[in-house]
Structures are given as C-alpha cells and as structure tokens.
Amino acid sequence: MLPHSRAALVRAIAACAGCREAQALHSLAWKLGLASDVVLATALLTRYAKRGLLSAAQRLFDEMPRRDVVACNAMLAALGAAGRAADARALFDRMADRTPASWNAMVTCCCRAGDLGSARRVFDASLRAGSSSVVSWNAMIDGYCKAGRMDAARDLFDRMGSTLPDVVTWNTMMAGYLHGGEPAAAIAMFHRLMHIHQQQQQEEEHRPRPTTVTMATLVSACTQVGDFALGRQIHLQIRQQGTRVDAVLSNALMDMYFKCGSVDRALDVFRTMPCHPNLFCWNTVIAGLGMNGRGEDAVAAFRDMVEGARNRRQHEVKPDAVTFVALLSACSHSGLVAAGRKLFADMLPVHGVPPQTKHYGCVVDLLCRAGCVDEAARLVRAMPGRPNAKVLGSLLLLDARGPERQEGGVRLSEWAARRISEMDLGDGAAYGLSNVYASLQRWDRVEEHRRGVRAAVRHGKGTRRKQPGRACYDLASSCTN
DNA sequence: ATCGCACTTC
Known part of the structure; x- marks a missing residue:
C-alpha cells in the first residue's frame, strides 16, 4: 500500500457525506489491509x-x-454528541494524556447535558x-x-480581557x-465589536x-427590536463591503423585510440569493407572503418549492x-378555504408530513373565519389529542360572528370556553385567551379565568412561560377584525 | 486524523 493512496483514502473518508460512502470506504480499507490503521x-x-451511528463508532474504537x-x-466527542455524558466522563478520566481538544469536548458535553457545574469545574481545571x-x-x-445565564456568560466574557x-x-x-430576549444588548455588542475593530492598537x-x-x-436583532432603519443600513453595508451572503444571512434579511412589510425587497433578496434556497428560506418566504396578505403567492411559492425540486431534480427541499x-396560516389569512383544505388533506399522503395539533389549529381557524362551523366542529372532534388554545380560541371567536350552533344546540363557543377553563393555565396561549374574553366583553369569564391563572401560578404551574405575548397578539389581532 | 464555539423559518 502506497502512502499517498492511504492519505487519499483518509481524505475521502473525511470528506464523504453519507454513511453509505463511509461504509464503502470502510470495506475498502478492510480489503487493503488497513483495518487496524488508527488514523x-x-x-x-x-x-x-x-x-x-454511535454503536458503529464505538465498535471501531473498541477494536482499535x-x-x-x-x-x-474523537470518541469523546461522539459520546458527547449522543448525550452519553457519563460514558464520556469515564473515558475522559481514563485518558492518560489530554490535549486542549479533550478538555473542550468535555466542557461541551457537560453543557449539553445541562450540567453547568461540572462544565465549569472542567473548564477551571483546563485553565x-x-x-x-x-x-x-x-x-x-x-x-x-x-442556559439563559447571560450574567455568568458576561462575567466570563469580561474576564477574557x-x-x-x-x-x-x-x-x-x-x-x-x-435568544435571551435582549436584542438591544446584542446590537450594543456589535457596536462594541466595531469600535474595537477600528482601533489600530491590535x-x-x-x-x-x-x-x-x-x-x-x-x-435578526434588528428585526426583533423593530429597528428596520438600522437593518436596512446593515443590508446596504453588507452589499457595499461585499460581505459573503449565504442562505442563513439571506434568510435573516428576508425575514426582516417581510416583517416590516417590504415584500418586494424580501423577494429581491430571495431571487438574488447566491446559493440554492434551503428549507428555512422557503419557510420564511411562505410565512412572509402569508403574513403580508399574499396567500395566493404563498401557495405558489410552495408549489415552486415542491415541484421545482421534482422538475429540476436538484437540491430537493421537502416541506416540514x-x-x-x-402555508395553512397564509390560506387562513387570505381566506383560501378550498386551497387550505386540499393542502391539509395532502399533508401526509403526498408530502409525508403528519398533521399535528398546530396544523389542525390553522385549519380550524381557516374554517371558522370562513363560517364553515360544522366542518370546524367535526375537525375538532376528529383531531388526535386535546385541542390546544389556538383551536379553542378560533372557536371562541365564533361568539363575535353571531349565534352559530352545533347539532346538539350547544353553542360551539360555549363548549370551547368550557374546555379552556379546564386547560393548563400555565400555557401562555391559555393566559392570552383571557384577553380574548376581555375583547368579547365576557367579563364573567375573564374573572373566572384569571382566578384560575393566579391559582395555577401559586401552585407553581407554568413558571417558565415562553413569550405569552405572541399568543396574545395572534388571538387579539383576530378579534379586532 | 480527532476535537471544540457562532447563524436563519412557525
């Protein structure tokens, strides 16, 4: 075996994408008598x-x-990535010599396992x-x-000098x-970075x-604080300076433009992307068109995504x-009842995506807005699992649309209201529903509901509510229509 | 040869 062939094989292994290729190269290495080669x-x-494939990795390691x-x-990292912190620790402790990579792998492994105390001890030991x-x-x-501990992160950062x-x-x-909900602090960090970058001392x-x-x-930080002027300026700077634009950056820019209503600029970013759009990009475009009232275009974008991949046979992107x-929210906002119904029906059989409660929620919303009350009621009854706050909220809105009745003569909205009062009130969306009651002027239920929320909070339920405002916004904005 | 950090969609 010539040394350069061996090196070529190693390079091929390091570069191969799938496990099929890896397996082929594995058997090739075996045939060439290189099965015991550590590298x-x-x-x-x-x-x-x-x-x-952790077990395959483990077997290779054991047979070395x-x-x-x-x-x-390498094994340490493999165990860490698989969430096997204890096994990683055992290996780490057995290792006779360690390189900086060993310590790094161990710190990351502890962090991923949520054990910040151990991570810090390993980190301090590495110092x-x-x-x-x-x-x-x-x-x-x-x-x-x-872990959301920005104070501790900042402390370490400051100690780096x-x-x-x-x-x-x-x-x-x-x-x-x-991600900690402090986008302004992220922007401030950037300004500090630029300040340091412009200093000539280093x-x-x-x-x-x-x-x-x-x-x-x-x-993304600009989008989150709503500073679109700064976001626009950043985009111009990116163009001016010729910064490399990839799918991730394109996506962040499109998201910003869609959220400030500049649909044309968002689509311009999409069309001039220097690479093929990935799943994130398509999702951003579909969601962005939908939130700007362009339901038909959202559906057309979805067709492009699915059929474009099929026709061109390249860079296939499957919807998730x-x-x-x-897509279903876009249909709902634009009143595309038939299209939404069809897309929902096609989810599993055509696209292989199993409908979840949140998808039922979109369709129930779509049907309720269109006044298809019986169909919505049937769907709620047919859905697997318990209806969530979004579903019940949609039904509740029927109150504002007049006295719709189910077959049993019971008002659907009354039924929904009762289900809501039984819900886990720690749910941010359920909390948000009390605002819906308020806008519907059902003060009796508001009081009842909020008593429930207070009781839930006292009992320690839902102490980590995530962004309750988002659910409120969605429901409240529907109410004012 | 290995390791390890950063980004985007609802």
Missing part, C-alpha cells in the same frame, strides 16, 4: 458518529489495537492545566448563554442576548472581524411541519 479508523469513527489521544478525542484555548472559553460562555476574544466569542455573546490579523454569522445575528403551519 483511518479515527476518520471513519467520526463519520459514523456524525451520522448518528492501539488508541492515541486523537482517537480518544489550571494550562490546556485551555479561546475555544474553551467560547464553549463555556455558550453553555451559559444556552481585550485580546483573547475572537469573532466566535462575539457571535456567541450576541446570539445569547438575542495587529491586523488579531482584530476580530465580523463574519456572515455576525451579520445574520445582527439583522413548519412549512405547513406557514
């Missing part, structure tokens, strides 16, 4: 782990005649061992960010603030440079559950 086996191990630190690091790098800091900061943070550190902090190559990821995060929420 090859490590490359293969990583491929298997990346495809979620000798395991060096690189192989151990003491002199085996840390900027990546260790980034991994630990990201762990705090993902002025030269250690790299662009990933800044991106991590910005993303942390953005060497050119050591100055953190904003990347595509930075810009995508920044644009989010696509159908966007």
